[in-house]
Amino acid sequence: MSDTNATSNEKMVLEIPEGKVVIALRPDLAPKHVERLKTLVNEGFYNGVKFHRVIEGFMAQGGDPTGTGSGGSSYPDLPAEFSKDEHFERGTVGMARTMNPHSANSQFFIMFAPCPSLDGQYTIVGQVVSGMEAVDKIKRGSGPSGMVKDPDAIIRAYMEP
Secondary structure, three states, X not given: OOHHHOOOOOEEEEXXXXXXXXXXXXXXXXXXXXXXXXXXXXXXXXXOOEOOEEEOOOEEEEOOOOOOOOOOOOOOOEOOOOOOOOOOOOXXXXXXXXXXXXXXXXXXXXXXXXXXXXXXXXXXXXXXXXXXXXXXXXXXXXXXXXXXXXXXXXXXXXXXX
C-alpha cells in the first residue's frame, strides 16, 4: 500500500517508549473499523495498553487491555471490511481477529514486513507514515506465538489535530 493511497488526513499517533508513530487512517477502506479506532483513542482506551504479541519479521500486535490476546473493548465486534486491492506491506496497520472474520474489536497490528497471505483476509485500517523506526524497536516475543514476557506499552494514543 503506498502513501498516495491514503486519502484521509486523519492520523492516529502512538507514543511508545521507542518514539512517536504516526498512522494515516484509511476510512476509505474500512470506515467502521477506523471509526472504532478513533472512538477508542478519544476515550483513552489504548493508553498504557501493551504490545503483547510481537513476532520478528512479521508484526507487532497490541490493543488488548488484558495483555493476553483475548481481550477487547466493551463495544461489539465488527463485521469484516476486507480489501481485495490493498496489500499487507511494511507499515500496514490491520485489525486482529479470531478465526471468525467478523470478530475484530480493539486489537490491531503493525507489519514489519510484507505478508501476502493476509491480503483479503484481514481488515486494513491504516499505514505508518512516520515512526516506523520506533516500531522496529518494539520488544519481541518468543516462540511461535510471539507472546512478550515484559511487553512495551503505548504511553499515549491520540488523534493528530
